[in-house]
Amino acid sequence: MAYEVIARKWRPQIFDEVVGQEAITRTLRNAVEQERLHHAYLFTGARGVGKTTTARILAKALNCRTGVTVTPCGVCASCTEIAAGGSLDVIEIDAASHTGVDNIRDVVINSVGIAPARDRYKVFIVDEVHQLSGAAFNALLKTLEEPPSRVVFVLATTELHKVPDTIASRCQLFEFKTIPLTKIQAKLGEIATSMKVDITPAALAAVARAGEGSMRDAQSALDQVIAFSGERIDMPDVATALGIVGDETLYDAIDAISTSDAPAALRQAAKLAEAGHDLRSFTRSLMRTVRNLLVTRAIGYDPELVDAAEADAERVVDLASRFTEAELVRLFSLLTALEQDIRHSADPRFQLEIGLVRMAELPRLRPLDEIIDRLTKLEARLTGESGAVAPSAPARPVASPPPVAPRAAPPAPKRAPAATAPRGAAAPAIPSPAPPRSVADEGPPEPPPFFDDEPPSDFEPAPPRSPSPPRTRSAAKSTAPTAPPVATEPLDGDAAVREIRARLEAQNKMMLLTAFDAATSVAVDGGRLVLSFDAVTAVHGRTAELSKALIESIARDVVGRTVRLAVVVGAADASTAAGAAPSAATQAALEDPAVQGLLEAFQGQLIRVDPPEGESET
Numbered sequence: 001m002a003y004e005v006i007a008r009k010w011r012p013q014i015f016d017e018v019v020g021q022e023a024i025t026r027t028l029r030n031a032v033e034q035e036r037l038h039h040a041y042l043f044t045g046a047r048g049v050g051k052t053t054t055a056r057i058l059a060k061a062l063n064c065r066t067g068v069t070v071t072p073c074g075v076c077a078s079c080t081e082i083a084a085g086g087s088l089d090v091i092e093i094d095a096a097s098h099t100g101v102d103n104i105r106d107v108v109i110n111s112v113g114i115a116p117a118r119d120r121y122k123v124f125i126v127d128e129v130h131q132l133s134g135a136a137f138n139a140l141l142k143t144l145e146e147p148p149s150r151v152v153f154v155l156a157t158t159e160l161h162k163v164p165d166t167i168a169s170r171c172q173l174f175e176f177k178t179i180p181l182t183k184i185q186a187k188l189g190e191i192a193t194s195m196k197v198d199i200t201p202a203a204l205a206a207v208a209r210a211g212e213g214s215m216r217d218a219q220s221a222l223d224q225v226i227a228f229s230g231e232r233i234d235m236p237d238v239a240t241a242l243g244i245v246g247d248e249t250l251y252d253a254i255d256a257i258s259t260s261d262a263p264a265a266l267r268q269a270a271k272l273a274e275a276g277h278d279l280r281s282f283t284r285s286l287m288r289t290v291r292n293l294l295v296t297r298a299i300g301y302d303p304e305l306v307d308a309a310e311a312d313a314e315r316v317v318d319l320a321s322r323f324t325e326a327e328l329v330r331l332f333s334l335l336t337a338l339e340q341d342i343r344h345s346a347d348p349r350f351q352l353e354i355g356l357v358r359m360a361e362l363p364r365l366r367p368l369d370e371i372i373d374r375l376t377k378l379e380a381r382l383t384g385e386s387g388a389v390a391p392s393a394p395a396r397p398v399a400s401p402p403p404v405a406p407r408a409a410p411p412a413p414k415r416a417p418a419a420t421a422p423r424g425a426a427a428p429a430i431p432s433p434a435p436p437r438s439v440a441d442e443g444p445p446e447p448p449p450f451f452d453d454e455p456p457s458d459f460e461p462a463p464p465r466s467p468s469p470p471r472t473r474s475a476a477k478s479t480a481p482t483a484p485p486v487a488t489e490p491l492d493g494d495a496a497v498r499e500i501r502a503r504l505e506a507q508n509k510m511m512l513l514t515a516f517d518a519a520t521s522v523a524v525d526g527g528r529l530v531l532s533f534d535a536v537t538a539v540h541g542r543t544a545e546l547s548k549a550l551i552e553s554i555a556r557d558v559v560g561r562t563v564r565l566a567v568v569v570g571a572a573d574a575s576t577a578a579g580a581a582p583s584a585a586t587q588a589a590l591e592d593p594a595v596q597g598l599l600e601a602f603q604g605q606l607i608r609v610d611p612p613e614g615e616s617e618t
């Protein structure tokens, strides 16, 4: 006998067999028992959750030979014809293929007045009703407004918002839910047992999960896996048959993130992409994993709540212990954004790579006591500094990293400890290819831990008040061989800006030109190119930051020396004068050691400068 697909073979035949829609089936049962029926029902919900199934059961309940009953016999002519979808009095229309007004006229309007041929009720089941044309809706509406007796409409749709209100308001609405994983899993288990298929719990869970709340999709996935591996099914079979990523891979990815191992994360992305995996579904699986970790972190490992294979419990507990709850929440929201980005991207692989690296490089959140500790030290240092030249360094050995959050297994940082970076070395003349950093950052690519020894030379007290002449920084004096020849006649600020814009245009960098246009001011000020934005245009500031390296290299060519890009996002009124450098207050703030210290200690960003009370800006 030919293989009958599971979804068809296992279509529920009575209300009690419909899984996960208990509220709906109870209401319908009551209606049938009391024969208090609506003329029209509107079933909405995702695909494969039981809409058509329930509609057919309702039709059988009304038309079974044994009488109107909540338990149709299933063997009489009416029941069998309805179950097969071919009854004279129960008419199924797929609106997706009958979109024309004529079809609705022919099939519905013209036959609606004719009494049932054999059964008690005429039932019209219109699937994907939102696909009807406007004219067809109007025709349907007329019928719904004056429904003949003994006619019941069941309209079904996956997209409720596309059904006109005029139609929806005349129907009793039932919202079918996606089916809980545990219920799908139980159903699949029952099916597997009856088919004498031996499937491990982890594999069963993975198949159920593949349905994403749709029973039909889960059942089709089971068909697929059985076709692939026969009667013994293990997790690797499922992964291969369904093209899903095994849990091991997910845990490895989290492992890489927890140890800030960006290269490992990148290797994983490459492996997944090359194996042809659906990267979006991988991202979703990663979300599930992070959610499991969060649950474990919050309330301990609970097999009821954590959706993971029993055998992986230890691994889950270990991974969970490496993060704080706040970090896991942040990972989750990054993954949510990543999933969106992948959905809309022509190059999902790039998105995944960037996303994974971003997560791996996520500065770990510091526990509050550590923050207070840092602030105290910062305060101490500043007071010491104002005292005089006396070195105010706290007596912590250079190499020891700041205390890290009390984690079960503190991951060893994979990046070279910053303290090993040569002190006082000139910053490279070539703009660092590092990811965009905080706007006010002027330090070398890998700044040393802020508190661990004497302040870097950048932290000389700022000159009185601005507008200050550009400070000469070691970076600007760089004599690295890659530095371009110094222009003999340095361009003045405005001319330089004009030239930078011209080059951006020549290179067709329209996004960046737009960002320049959106800036409230653009100024070349010694070694700095300052782009100011207000709250409204701040988004363009980010565009500029993302292309920091490019902008800096163009500016360097134009000005003839190393130029650092500074993106300043200020209050809307902070910098109105066109061509002005950042406002005096902003400039002063950026040069204030206390502010610099805060920015660096928290990897922060200068958003706005409010002038002290009583002072007004000029």
Ligand SMILES: Nc1ncnc2c1ncn2[C@@H]1O[C@H](COP(=O)(O)OP(=O)(O)O)[C@@H](O)[C@H]1O
Binding pocket: 006, 007, 008, 010, 011, 012, 017, 018, 019, 020, 021, 046, 047, 048, 049, 050, 051, 052, 053, 054, 156, 179, 215, 216, 217, 219
């Ligand atoms: N709630 C459910 N309980 C049990 N099986 C279901 C359920 N929903 C869907 N199925 C399975 O999926 C198949 C298709 O369901 P169907 O009712 O046609 O979904 P739809 O909501 O798309 O109309 C059914 O034959 C059945 O095997």
Ligand SMILES: [Mg+2]
Binding pocket: 048, 051, 052, 053, 127, 156
């Ligand atoms: Mg359907």
Ligand SMILES: [Zn+2]
Binding pocket: 063, 064, 065, 066, 072, 073, 074, 075, 076, 077, 078, 079, 080
């Ligand atoms: Zn019957």
